[in-house]
Amino acid sequence: MNAQVETLDAAARAELDALGDLGSLAPAVRSKIAQREMPSQDPKTRVSNMDEVALGYTEAMARLEAQRCLQCPTKPCTAGCPVAIDIPRFIKAVACGDDAGAVATIKESSLLPSICGRVCPQERQCMKGCTVGKIARDPAKAVAIGRLERYVADLERERGEESVPAVAPPTGKRVAVVGSGPASLAFAADVRRAGHEVVVFEALHKCGGVLSYGIPEFRLPKAIVEHEVESLRRMGVEIRTDFVVGRSRSLSDLLSEDGFDAAFVGSGAGLPRFAGIPGENLVGVFSANEYLTRSNLMKAYAEGRADTPFYHARRVAVLGGGNVAMDAARTALRLGAEAVHLVYRRTEAEMPARAEEVAHAKEEGVVFRTLSAPTRVVGDENDVVTGLETVRCELGEPDASGRRSPVPVPGSEEVLPVDCVIVAIGNSSNPLVPLTTPEIRTDSKGRIVVDANHETTMRNVFAGGDIVLGAATVILAMGEGRAAARACNARLAGAL
Amino acid sequence: MNRIVSKRLLANDLCELEFEAPHIARGHKAGQFLVLQADHDWGERIPLTIADANESAGTVTVVFQAVGATTIKLARFNPGDCIPDVLGPLGNPSDVRKFGRVVLCGGGIGVAPIHPIAQAMRAAGNHVTSILAARTKDLVIFENRMRAASDEVIVCTDDGSYGRKGLVTAPLKEMCESATPPDRVIAIGPPVMMKFCAATTKPFGIPTIVSLNTIMIDGTGMCGGCRVMVGGKMKFVCVDGPDFDGHEVDWDNMMKRMRAFRPFEEEARRRVRDHECNIDKAARAIAAAKEDR
Ligand SMILES: Cc1cc2nc3c(=O)[nH]c(=O)nc-3n(C[C@H](O)[C@H](O)[C@H](O)COP(=O)(O)OP(=O)(O)OC[C@H]3O[C@@H](n4cnc5c(N)ncnc54)[C@H](O)[C@@H]3O)c2cc1C
Ligand code: FES
Numbered sequence: 001m002n003a004q005v006e007t008l009d010a011a012a013r014a015e016l017d018a019l020g021d022l023g024s025l026a027p028a029v030r031s032k033i034a035q036r037e038m039p040s041q042d043p044k045t046r047v048s049n050m051d052e053v054a055l056g057y058t059e060a061m062a063r064l065e066a067q068r069c070l071q072c073p074t075k076p077c078t079a080g081c082p083v084a085i086d087i088p089r090f091i092k093a094v095a096c097g098d099d100a101g102a103v104a105t106i107k108e109s110s111l112l113p114s115i116c117g118r119v120c121p122q123e124r125q126c127m128k129g130c131t132v133g134k135i136a137r138d139p140a141k142a143v144a145i146g147r148l149e150r151y152v153a154d155l156e157r158e159r160g161e162e163s164v165p166a167v168a169p170p171t172g173k174r175v176a177v178v179g180s181g182p183a184s185l186a187f188a189a190d191v192r193r194a195g196h197e198v199v200v201f202e203a204l205h206k207c208g209g210v211l212s213y214g215i216p217e218f219r220l221p222k223a224i225v226e227h228e229v230e231s232l233r234r235m236g237v238e239i240r241t242d243f244v245v246g247r248s249r250s251l252s253d254l255l256s257e258d259g260f261d262a263a264f265v266g267s268g269a270g271l272p273r274f275a276g277i278p279g280e281n282l283v284g285v286f287s288a289n290e291y292l293t294r295s296n297l298m299k300a301y302a303e304g305r306a307d308t309p310f311y312h313a314r315r316v317a318v319l320g321g322g323n324v325a326m327d328a329a330r331t332a333l334r335l336g337a338e339a340v341h342l343v344y345r346r347t348e349a350e351m352p353a354r355a356e357e358v359a360h361a362k363e364e365g366v367v368f369r370t371l372s373a374p375t376r377v378v379g380d381e382n383d384v385v386t387g388l389e390t391v392r393c394e395l396g397e398p399d400a401s402g403r404r405s406p407v408p409v410p411g412s413e414e415v416l417p418v419d420c421v422i423v424a425i426g427n428s429s430n431p432l433v434p435l436t437t438p439e440i441r442t443d444s445k446g447r448i449v450v451d452a453n454h455e456t457t458m459r460n461v462f463a464g465g466d467i468v469l470g471a472a473t474v475i476l477a478m479g480e481g482r483a484a485a486r487a488c489n490a491r492l493a494g495a496l
Numbered sequence: 497m498n499r500i501v502s503k504r505l506l507a508n509d510l511c512e513l514e515f516e517a518p519h520i521a522r523g524h525k526a527g528q529f530l531v532l533q534a535d536h537d538w539g540e541r542i543p544l545t546i547a548d549a550n551e552s553a554g555t556v557t558v559v560f561q562a563v564g565a566t567t568i569k570l571a572r573f574n575p576g577d578c579i580p581d582v583l584g585p586l587g588n589p590s591d592v593r594k595f596g597r598v599v600l601c602g603g604g605i606g607v608a609p610i611h612p613i614a615q616a617m618r619a620a621g622n623h624v625t626s627i628l629a630a631r632t633k634d635l636v637i638f639e640n641r642m643r644a645a646s647d648e649v650i651v652c653t654d655d656g657s658y659g660r661k662g663l664v665t666a667p668l669k670e671m672c673e674s675a676t677p678p679d680r681v682i683a684i685g686p687p688v689m690m691k692f693c694a695a696t697t698k699p700f701g702i703p704t705i706v707s708l709n710t711i712m713i714d715g716t717g718m719c720g721g722c723r724v725m726v727g728g729k730m731k732f733v734c735v736d737g738p739d740f741d742g743h744e745v746d747w748d749n750m751m752k753r754m755r756a757f758r759p760f761e762e763e764a765r766r767r768v769r770d771h772e773c774n775i776d777k778a779a780r781a782i783a784a785a786k787e788d789r
Contacts (some may be wrong), residue, residue: 150686203716205533205541205581213718240650242583244716246520274730281725281749283756290719298713299538304767307565308713309539309760432717432735 005039005055012036012060019067022095028071031132035141036065036099042361047333050217050301051217053360054118062151068093068132070141076129077145083370085109087126088147094148100161102152111186111482114157114224116475117150119215121354125475157227164234168446173492176201176243176254176263178433181209183465184266186481187488188237191264194489198237199260203244205299209268210466211474213297214289216327218334219357222296246436251461262460262488265440265448266481269466271275272429275319279377280423284311284385288320288328288424291439295331313420315338317388319374319402320368320424321351326358327364328422340366341416345393345406369416371395373408387415402444427471437461445470453496454484462488498579501555506637510564510605511571512547513579518554520546522585526612527590527739530558531715533581534569535604540567543712543734545609545684546585547638559608561638565764568713586715590616591705596679598622599671600646601664601693603685607638609707610684614645623647625678627667629689633658664689665696672700680705683742687751692724694742706742708733711754724750 015033019025039055040046046053057065077087085106090108093102101245105391106113120126126145127133135143156162173196177184180202192198205361208225232461233239245251247265254260272287274280294300316332318325321344327341344351344362347370362368371393378387391413393406429446439458441449447470448463450456456463459487464480490496497516504512520530524546529731533539533640542564542578548557562571573579590613598617607628626646630636631654643649650667651659660667664685671678679706683693697704707773710722710733717735724731727744 136546136578203583204714205536205583213714244583244586245606247523249523270716272718272720274720280586281723281730281746281753283752287720290713290721293713293719298540302538306538307535307764309540309764311756319497383749430717 002039002055004042005058008037008039009058009060009130012058012064016060016064022063022067024210025067029116030068030070031135033064033068034066035144036061036147038144038147040360043264043365046218047364050334052221053218054356055414056154057147057151062094063097063147065144065148066091069095070131072131076131077126077143080125080127080129081109082125082473082475083109083482085126090152091143091145091148094128094152095338099152099155102148104151104193106149106353108343110475110478111189112228112474112478114453115147115182115211115220115228115479117148117153118220119354120146120475121473122146124236129206139196149314157224162231164231165189165193166229167193167235170197171195171492173197173261174199174259175244175268175488175492176251176258176260178237178251178263179203179209179266179465180229181206181266181268181465181477182211183268183467183477183481184209184264186478187234187266187462187464187485188232189227189235190482191299191488192232192235192365192484195490196489196492199246200232200237200239201243201248202239202241204297205241207239207241209266210270214324214327216292216296216331218330219327235278244432246432249431252439253439254458262462262492264481264484265433265456265461265463265467266465266477267433267467269427269431270430270473271446272423273426273428274423275425277374277376279379279385282377282379282383282385284419285377285421285423286311286312288318288422291328291429292324292331295335301335310335311338311420313418314338315418316420316422317374317418318342318422318424319355320344320426321346322424322426323353323357324427325424326353326361326366328424330361331366332420332422337420341418343374343390343416344370344371345369346395346403347371349455350403373406375413378415385419385421388421389413389415389418391408427466428476429470433467453487454480455487458490498582499532500575500577500579502552503573503575504643504652506559507634509571510559510635510637511562511567512557512559512608513570513573514548514555514557515551515579515582516554516558517582517584520556520582521549521551521554524549524556524585525589526592526616528585528587529609529715529738530582530584531586531712532558532579532583533568534566534573534579539569539580540566541581541713541715543574543709543715544604545707545709545738547608547611549597549612549734559605561605563765564761565768568765570767583715586734588736589684590739592616592620592708596622597676598624599668599681600624600626600677601629601668601681601683601685601689602626602642603683603689604635605633605637606683606685606689607642610682610714611638611641611645613682614642618645618647625650625671627652627664628659629664629685631651631655662694663692665692668693668696672697672702672775678702682706685748685752691745691747694745694747698743705739706745707738708740708750709738710750711757718754724753
């Protein structure tokens with residue numbers, strides 16, 4: 001056991017002993033228990049490896065953390081959860097030592113607890129309404145719901161206790177799934193359970209969508225994603241990688257010629273946006289998708305073993321303030337950059353990234369240059385990046401979305417010397433399926449339009465996740481996949 | 497899946513592989529390409545244009561020069577082996593219509609991807625002239641197939657060892673100046689060759705299409721690694737191309753971007769080649785040991 005884990009574990013044991021009979025703790029006592037810190041790799045060590053940063057609670061930490069829950073009958077946490085997990089019930093089970101019961105409760109609503117426990121923006125969802133956090137006047141001090149979710153889900157997986165979900169007798173109906181991100185994984189599982197034959201078509205050579213190519217190993221170990229895909233296989237879902245729907249075969253062909261009765265489009269928001277500033281095509285400028293895909297999916301970090309190269313850079317500027325930007329910045333450090341600057345137009349308060357990622361990035365030494373907007377990438381005579389010109393910004397009046405928009409201060413331009421620029425300012429909807437399937441309508445941003453049943457304008461074709469929402473979150477994608485599966489199952493049963 | 501049915505060495509390190517890929521053979525159109533991997537877990541993803549397809553046999557053919565880590569590994573596969581990952585057909589099909597006189601310029605292995613376009617252009621009722629260019633005689637590929645697919649074939653070599661001596665641009669320029677100039681030119685080959693073909697036709701205002709083969713990763717529009725500037729606009733070769741107006745491409749920027757990973761690529765190539773040498777050495781040692789006995 002790592003030294004920090006040992007210390008935190010011993011402290012949790014001692015505190016549990018001191019509390020005595022856990023069954024009869026008064027709310028006043030519960031709310032005095034401090035939130036358990038998440039054991040993590042030391043920042044200095046972890047910047048030179050790809051291993052997971054957060055190490056997970058031990059049993060004592062989980063039991064003690066679970067004691068903090070006040071079991072509010074109004075369940076503000078559940079109200080904040082996009083898929084409405086019965087959080088007080090699952091936490092009560094953890095408190096009583098019934099880990100299996102806890103996972104079962106979560107799985108009534110969520111299919112990917114190991115993953116969501118790690119990547120959900122809890123401080124903006126379940127933890128936001130938590131009474132314990134309200135008492136502490138800080139949602140970050142609420143019950144650590146995500147950490148508990150991760151604890152019970154990891155335990156079940158590591159002990160090999162998961163059972164393959166029961167599959168109903170064959171119906172003779174076939175359903176095609178486009179993409180294998182969280183929306184598609186959830187959809188495939190629920191439709192397969194109803195006894196339909198399911199084939200997942202994935203363009204890349206590995207499954208998982210952003211979970212595989214985007215989110216780095218140090219935040220979400222790929223073995224966990226592979227485990228979820230394996231569970232689908234064990235349920236009898238057929239998986240075809242290296243298959244682009246719209247090119248290898250059109251969606252209409254799948255439905256009219258290849259014998260599929262229905263389809264789900266979960267093709268995600270994988271179209272990288274660029275900033276539109278001069279110099280963005282210089283050598284050394286990358287979209288975050290390219291930078292992260294090289295490292296994650298293609299394993300370029302394993303130099304000498306992987307055939308895909310990564311770009312050696314000493315000083316890196318990352319444009320953006322979301323999870324993607326944090327992942328790119330922290331990957332750059334791990335690939336050997338000496339200095340990484342995060343250039344963001346607004347202030348830290350407006351950053352869309354998860355709070356934990358921002359904190360981890362800072363601990364690792366990423367330099368935050370907020371209220372700073374990129375204006376130009378500077379290069380040498382060989383078109384190789386030598387710097388990034390930025391301009392200082394001030395926050396102006398709130399815009400239509402309520403966010404205060406940054407206003408550049410004229411004359412405040414300066415050039416930051418860097419040899420690599422990573423653009424992480426967002427992704428738009430993947431255009432391929434709508435482009436090759438004219439029957440499917442999209443909105444002005446290229447998102448597929450669906451009705452209340454998650455059905456597209458093409459009959460029997462459902463859609464969900466980022467392709468419908470625009471770049472959103474894993475839990476929302478999963479929730480949409482499940483809702484679409486309910487509608488699809490109803491349609492195939494003749495009830496919709 | 498992707499089982500190799502035949503392998504031919506066209507020249508020194510020019511290799512032709514035909515493999516089973518029924519859905520690609522059925523769905524592909526001239527001008528489209530594939531993304532291949534020679535190793536599922538550690539390989540890179542590289543684009544190769546489809547040189548031929550046989551729908552009834554369900555096979556497709558690619559031609560490549562064994563110069564990079566992946567192509568060297570691919571060239572080591574033999575009939576019966578399966579290519580670990582093949583994705584396609586990708587990209588937009590070439591614009592094939594009746595234009596009148598069409599001139600196709602293929603440089604080096606660029607002749608292979610020209611082949612299906614020649615067939616399609618001929619079938620669409622065009623008069624097809626193909627110029628096949630190579631450094632030297634041994635590197636002229638697909639000559640017979642191109643003769644079968646074209647109305648007229650001109651071969652040129654840099655060193656004059658076969659056909660006309662000189663670059664592809666010389667006969668191209670003559671044709672542009674002739675009484676019957678081409679209505680459309682298509683050039684596929686190394687970037688410099690395409691750049692100069694486009695520069696040759698530009699003064700004559702003859703539409704010139706090039707097929708770009710930039711660095712790619714996913715090939716599905718997800719990474720932007722393949723981006724080029726065309727007419728001052730950013731384009732992704734894998735989804736917006738691979739065919740573009742050669743007069744509008746920012747060639748210099750594209751060529752510089754294609755060199756971004758040069759040092760690494762050389763290192764990877766060395767690693768793969770050394771590995772090969774070691775295998776050879778081991779094989780020789782085993783053979784010698786057997787002889788000793
Ligand atoms: C770097 C990064 C970090 C992120 N961090 C977080 C986080 O911490 N927390 C969080 O909640 N969210 C995070 N997100 C967002 C989250 O990952 C996405 O919202 C979620 O993955 C969307 O799921 P999806 O199933 O809709 O699509 P995706 O995960 O995008 O998967 C789509 C899949 O479809 C495939 N595909 C596309 N078109 C085709 C086609 N025509 N044929 C076959 N296959 C096709 C793609 O190859 C891809 O594998 C992050 C995103 C990125 C990029
Ligand atoms: S290869 Fe990634 S976008 Fe074209």
